[in-house]
Amino acid sequence: MLMCVSSVLFSGEHTTLPKQADPSNNITELVKPLRVRKYIPAKMSYLESSSAPNDEDEAFYLQCRAAYVSAFKSSLAKISSKQELCRVLQLAGRNPSQATLDKYWTTGTTDMNFDDFCGILKHERKAEKNELIDVFKKLDTDGDGYISQSKVEKLLTTGGDTMTPEEVNAIFSLSDINKDGQFNYAEFCRLLVSTVDACQMASLEKLQADAKLKKQNFGSHLGGPSNPSMSPKSAASLKTAEATWSDPDNTQKKDSRQSSHPSSARSRRSNVSNSASGTSSSNKEWHHSCMKGCFLLEEDGTISSLHYQLHLPQTACVILSIQPITLNRRTDKPPPWMYVDTALFVMSASSTDSSLMCFTNAKDNEKYIWRGELKAGKYYLLPFSSGCKLKKRGRKNVYSKTIELVYKNDAGKLDLTKEFREVLSDIFDMIDLDGNGLLSLEEYNFLELMISGEECKMGTWAICKDNFDMKKNQLTRQGFMELNLMEATEKDGDSDDLWTLVETMGYNRRLELVEACPFQIEVLCEGTKPSLHAVRLDSGPKLLNQALQRSITLAGTAKQLKGQDNVFIYTYTGEHRVSSLIANKSNQKVTIHVNNKHNSNCCSSRGLNVFAIEVPARTKMVCQHVLPISEKLDWTYNCVETLLPYK
Incomplete structure (x- = not known):
């Protein structure tokens, strides 16, 4: 009752306090809705003022998060109904009217996320005690601080959305209301405001007491708060760092280079080096690290790639991104793989905990981004592509147009064709993970493992050093060409092994890259230098699947399959991708018929409009x-x- 009286006074409608917000105080057990016309005009909240202090911003987002996780399991859960929106707003100390709820939850609204919730709170301020008293004073014609019960009862049961007599009686049954038929509205307003504060405090205490809720560190949509638990000062630093974003096509250059600017009109192009510096609110230097990689299509149509380990020496604001990159051969038309979707999942690399920390869910052109704060420690970065736009190609008529890889020159010696040299140069760039223009033994071994499943031994590497061009014990581009020419020469021009290399790396027999997507991962950290390197994880596919499933169940919405109590469909709807998951909690297998025919302008990773999944x-x-x-x-x-019938 106390919680909802502000909605009564300020707009006139029916709301209900959620039980989760009740502090131990027994006053809130009697909280019921009231309705009175709105008298006080809305004022600009402090967050709308350009001079708002940062500590107030930080307190605001902490209260948002506390209220949200009191109502839901995490800040990635979505508000799925108007009733849930009302409930979580009340947990944040607001008391929305029906008109207010209708303004934000329209007929076309299906759900809201944490960012939407924060946006509403910025504009819906809490009612102050003095303002509430001023409203009651308009009804206090005698000016003695009391209103007769009959006058209040008449107003609440006849004006606006009427209340029942039982609800009105519940108000006057409070111990702090006089028993002589007079309503002490000043005392009532004091109780109302203290109850709001008590509910907010209960939410904050729940958040602080739950270590799991405190450590949840998921990003948000582009344009919203980067991280609910992050201070506005840190969020401002992240925005500043965007101006120092590096150009993915120039990562191999160690001299100064220009950054590719985001699409935002506020961003601008700036010169950066390998350690990208930017002026932030904390005056800390931004450090940059990047690694390259490649999505490769396996024979069974699955997509594989290397995985990466990130080490942060200390807790820091971080910007992570992944995007397709072009290779050296430039054409007027962007290569087809530039339209392949990418994503990056971040898992804790702790030996005792491999939980999902965050994943990229914002996009700027071809770049998929996450902005937030990560604690000191080690993390696995798991690249992902949905498979919607990177699929196996048919090989009909391809072999009739095969391009030669080797030929005999005027001296009668075998040599590599110009077309094959260009492809080898691109492959060199794909496996030159750190972009330094040289292949280390570790980088070369990633290639050998993909081709033959075996690593190059140190002894063999020493032989390479004696026979091929190397620098700093690393293979140069020229040395890589020499190695492949030697292989062709030893086989007397037989190109089978060379074709194995070419096709493994996603090329067809016309030397077109059609079954691979080169990409680049970038990390920007404020105040600490990140360490990023490629790793070969035997459990990589399992970890990625675990991360993908976790992201869908945490960030998606769930619905029960019609007629089935134990089968649920989870759907993650991002700005650029929809992913669905089936959770079968029953004790027998189920077969689900999936129909995409009602989708428009969509392609599925299954490649079919209609299919079944067991x-x-x-x-x-x-x-x-x-x-x-x-x-x-x-x-x-x-x-x-x-559900398909069980046979």
């Missing part, structure tokens, strides 16, 4: 990923899942 008992399984065919056009996801 999910074993007590198992979760990713169903599909869906992307827009053309990002320039509207796209609609309206998938229908039904």
Whole structure:
């Protein structure tokens, strides 16, 4: 009752206090809705003022987060109804009217995320005690601080959204209300404000007491708060760092280079070096690290790539990104792999905890980004592509147009063709992970493992040093060419092994890169230098699947399959990708029929509009990923899942 009286006074409508917000105080057990016309005009909140102090901003976002995780399991959960929106707003000390709820939750609203919630709180301020008293004073014609019960009862049961007599009686049953039929509105307003504060404090205490909730560190959508638990001062530093974003096509250059600027009109191009510096609110230097990699299509159609380990010496504001990159051969038309979607999942590399920390969910042109704060420690960075736009190609008529790899020159000696040299140069760039223009033994071994499954031994590497061009015990581009020419020469011009290399790296027999996507990972850290290197994880696919499933269940919405109590469909709807997961909690396998025919301008990772998926008992399984065919056009996801009869 106390909590909801502000909505009564300020707009006139019915709301209900959620039980989760009740502090031990027994006053809130009687909280019920009231309705009175709105008298006080809305004022600009402190967050709308350009001179707002940073500590107030920080307190605001902490209160937002506390209220949200009191209502939901994490800040990635979504508000799925108007009733849930009302509930979480009340936990944040607001008391929305029906008109207020209708303003934010329109007929076209299906859900809201944490950022949407924060945006509402910025504009819906808390009612102050003096303002509430001023409203009651308009009803206090005698000016003695009291209003007759009959006058209040008449107002609440006849004006606006009427209340029941029982609800009105509940107000007057409070111990702090006089028993002589007079309503002490000043005392009532004091109780109301103290109850709001008590509910907020209960939410904050719950957040502080729950270590798991405190350490959740998920990013948010582009343009919203980078991280709910991050201070505005840190968020400002992240925005400043965007101006020092490096150009992915020039990572091999160690001299000064220009950054590729974000699409935001506020960003500008600036010169950076390998240690990108920018002026932030804390005057700390921004450090930059990057590594390259490549998504490769396996024979079974799955997508593989290297994984990476990030080490942060100390807790820092971080910007992570992944994006496709072009190779040295330039054409007027962007290569097809530049349209392949990418993502980066961040898992804790702790020996006791490999939980999902965050994943890229914002996009700037081809770059997929996460901004936030990460604690000191080690993390696995797991690259991901949905498979919607990177698929196996048919090989019909390809072999009839095969390009030669080797030929005999005028001296009668074998040599590499110009076309093959260009491809080898591109492959060199793909496996030159640190972009220093040289191949280390570790980098070369990643290639050998992909081709033959065996590593190059140190003895063999020493032989390479004696026979091929090397620098600092690393293979140069020329040395890489010499190595492949020697292989062709030893086989007397037989190109089978060379074709194995070419096709493993995603090229067809016309030397077109059609089944691979070169990418680059970038890390910007404030105040500490990150360490980033490629690793070969035997558990990599399992970890990636775990991260993907976790992201869908945490950030997605769940619905029960029609007619099934123990089968649920989780759907993550991002700005640029929809991913769905089926959770079969029953004790027998189920077969789900999936129909994408109602989607528009969409392509599925399954490659089919209609398909069936079998999910074993007590198992979760990713169903599909869906992307827009053309990002320039509207796209609609309206998938229908039904249970196929068990045979």
